[in-house]
Amino acid sequence: MKLFVLMACALVAGATARLPAADQPQWGQRWSRNMISDERDLADSFDPKSGRNIKWIAPLGTESYSTPIVAGGRVYIGTNNGEPRDPKHVGDRGVMLCLDETNGRLLWQLVVPKREEDPYHDWPRTGISSPVTVEGDRVYLVDNRGGVLCLDARGLANGNDGPFMEEAAYLTPRSTNPVSKASSPSPIAQLFPTIPLGTLDADIVWLFDLTKGAGIWSHDGAHTSILIDGDYLYLNTGTGVDNTHRKIRTPNAPSLVVLDKRTGQLLARDDEHIAPNIFHCTWSSPSLGEVKGRKLIFFAGGNGVVYAFEPLGNRPAEEAGQAGFAKKRPWTTTNAVATLKKVWQFDIDPNGPKENVHRFTTNRREGPSNIYGFPVFYRNRVYVAGGGDLFWGKNEAWLKCIDATSTGDITVPGAVWSYPLEKHVLSTPALADGLAFIADCGRRFHCLDADSGRPLWTHEIKGEVWASPMVADGKVYLGTRSGAFYVFAASREKKVLTEVELGKPISATTTVANGVLYVATMSQLYAVRKSAE
Numbered sequence: 178m179k180l181f182v183l184m185a186c187a188l189v190a191g192a193t194a195r196l197p198a199a200d201q202p203q204w205g206q207r208w209s210r211n212m213i214s215d216e217r218d219l220a221d222s223f224d225p226k227s228g229r230n231i232k233w234i235a236p237l238g239t240e241s242y243s244t245p246i247v248a249g250g251r252v253y254i255g256t257n258n259g260e261p262r263d264p265k266h267v268g269d270r271g272v273m274l275c276l277d278e279t280n281g282r283l284l285w286q287l288v289v290p291k292r293e294e295d296p297y298h299d300w301p302r303t304g305i306s307s308p309v310t311v312e313g314d315r316v317y318l319v320d321n322r323g324g325v326l327c328l329d330a331r332g333l334a335n336g337n338d339g340p341f342m343e344e345a346a347y348l349t350p351r352s353t354n355p356v357s358k359a360s361s362p363s364p365i366a367q368l369f370p371t372i373p374l375g376t377l378d379a380d381i382v383w384l385f386d387l388t389k390g391a392g393i394w395s396h397d398g399a400h401t402s403i404l405i406d407g408d409y410l411y412l413n414t415g416t417g418v419d420n421t422h423r424k425i426r427t428p429n430a431p432s433l434v435v436l437d438k439r440t441g442q443l444l445a446r447d448d449e450h451i452a453p454n455i456f457h458c459t460w461s462s463p464s465l466g467e468v469k470g471r472k473l474i475f476f477a478g479g480n481g482v483v484y485a486f487e488p489l490g491n492r493p494a495e496e497a498g499q500a501g502f503a504k505k506r507p508w509t510t511t512n513a514v515a516t517l518k519k520v521w522q523f524d525i526d527p528n529g530p531k532e533n534v535h536r537f538t539t540n541r542r543e544g545p546s547n548i549y550g551f552p553v554f555y556r557n558r559v560y561v562a563g564g565g566d567l568f569w570g571k572n573e574a575w576l577k578c579i580d581a582t583s584t585g586d587i588t589v590p591g592a593v594w595s596y597p598l599e600k601h602v603l604s605t606p607a608l609a610d611g612l613a614f615i616a617d618c619g620r621r622f623h624c625l626d627a628d629s630g631r632p633l634w635t636h637e638i639k640g641e642v643w644a645s646p647m648v649a650d651g652k653v654y655l656g657t658r659s660g661a662f663y664v665f666a667a668s669r670e671k672k673v674l675t676e677v678e679l680g681k682p683i684s685a686t687t688t689v690a691n692g693v694l695y696v697a698t699m700s701q702l703y704a705v706r707k708s709a710e
C-alpha cells in the first residue's frame with residue numbers, strides 16, 4: 178500500500194514536471210515582453226463548429242482589441258458594451274470583463290463611461306483596449322478615459338476597498354452627472370443621480386487620471402500594458418495628436434511615467450521632449466531587461482525612437498531622489514516628479530523627417546515612423562518593429578535588432594540588423610530558440626534567424642495582422658484581422674499546422690495559461706484545450 182502511494186506520488190510529480198502550468202498575469206513574458214510561454218501539451222487546432230478542443234466560449238462586446246490575461250483563477254479581457262451584461266449599464270462604454278477561468282462565466286465587470294468632450298479622445302465603440310497586469314489581488318489597467326486604475330481582483334462583491342470610494346460617480350456617464358463633468362468625482366457628485374453599483378461591478382482601489390495628473394492629450398484609445406518592477410508601475414501615457422491629426426496640443430506631455438503601485442502617485446516621467454514628434458499616438462508599452470548586471474527600462478516613443486532608462490529601483494521613494502535622479506524634491510507633494518535618466522536611445526528611422534512631422538499626415542510614400550509593439554529584450558538585444566503609421570503614414574516598416582549593451586546615441590553603433598516588412602507593422606516580435614517571428618499589415622508572416630536577421634521563411638496570410646505571434650509548445654499562434662487563425666511549427670523550416678476561420682477579426686494576441694489557449698475575436702473569447710470535448 179505504501180509502495181503504491183509512493184508510486185502514485187511519483188507519477189503525479191512526473192506529470193507535473195512534464196506539464197508546467199502557470200498563469201499569464203501580464204501581456205507577454207514578464208519584464209522582457211517576449212511573446213513566449215513555457216506551457217506544454219497545447220492544442221494545435223480547434224473547431225468552433227464541432228466544439229473539438231474547445232473548453233468554453235464567452236461572448237464579448239462587438240469590438241475587442243485587448244489581449245486576455247489570466248491570473249488567480251480569473252480571465253480578464255477588455256471589450257465594449259455592444260452586448261450589455263447588466264441593465265444598469267447600457268450605451269457605449271469601455272468594458273473590462275473578469276471571467277471565471279473554469280467556465281468563462283462573468284464574475285464582475287468594469288464599465289467606464291466614454292469621454293464626451295471629443296470622440297478623438299475616446300473613439301466610439303472601441304471599448305477598453307488595454308490589457309490588465311495582475312499582481313496578487315491587485316489588477317492594474319489604463320481605461321478608455323486615460324485613467325490608471327488599481328482594481329480589487331474580487332470586485333465589489335467583498336466590499337469597497339479604499340482609498341477610492343467614489344466608483345458610482347466615476348462610472349456614471351458625465352452627461353447625467355453634471356458635477357463630475359467639470360471636475361474629478363467628489364463627494365458632492367453623490368448628490369446627483371449615480372448608478373447604484375452592486376456585486377457585479379468593479380472595486381477601484383485608487384485612480385490616477387493621465388490627462389489631469391500628467392498633462393497628456395489622449396487620442397483614439399488608450400492602449401497600455403503596465404510594467405511592474407518592485408513598487409513601481411511603468412506605463413506609456415497614450416499622449417498623441419489632436420482631432421486634426423496635424424497638431425500636438427500638449428508638447429510638454431510625458432510619454433513614459435512611473436507611478437507608485439501602492440498609491441497611484443506620479444513619481445517620475447521621461448524628459449526627452451518626445452511629444453512634438455509623435456506622429457499619431459503613444460501606444461507602445463515598456464519592457465525591462467538586465468544588461469551587464471543592471472536593469473534597464475526599454476521604451477519606444479511615438480516618435481519612432483527606442484529609449485533605455487535607469488529604473489527607479491526597488492528602493493523607498495524617498496531614497497530614489499538621492500540616487501542620481503535629476504530633481505531632489507520632497508515626494509509628498511504632487512509637484513515632486515523625478516526625471517528618468519536615459520542610458521541610450523536608438524532611432525529606428527534616422528532618415529525620416531525630424532521636424533514638422535505632421536506635414537506628412539496621409540502621405541503613404543514618405544514621412545516619420547512610429548512604434549506600436551513592445552521593444553522585446555532577448556539575449557542582450559532589443560527587438561522592435563516599427564515604421565510608417567497604419568492609419569496615416571508611409572508604407573514602410575522594419576523589424577530591428579539593437580545591441581542593448583552600449584550607452585548614448587546608439588542609432589549607428591547599436592544597429593545589429595534591420596529586416597524590411599510589408600506596409601506597416603503593429604506586432605511585437607516573438608523570440609524563441611534563436612528564431613524571430615513577426616507578422617505585418619502586408620499579409621505576411623516571417624521567420625528569421627534572430628542572431629543574424631537572415632530570413633528563413635515567410636507565409637502569405639489572409640488579412641492584416643494587429644495581434645502578435647505567440648510561441649508556446651513548439652508552435653506559433655497567430656490571428657488576423659480577416660478572422661483567420663493560424664498555427665505554425667516554431668521551427669527553421671516552414672510548416673503550417675492549422676488554419677481555422679473564426680469569421681470575425683482578431684486583434685488580440687493568443688494568451689496561454691494553465692494548459693489553455695485563449696483566442697479572442699472581436700466578439701468572442703475561445704478557451705481552447707487539447708482533447709476537451
Ligand SMILES: [Ca+2]
Nearest residue numbers: 337338341381
Ligand atoms: Ca474602492
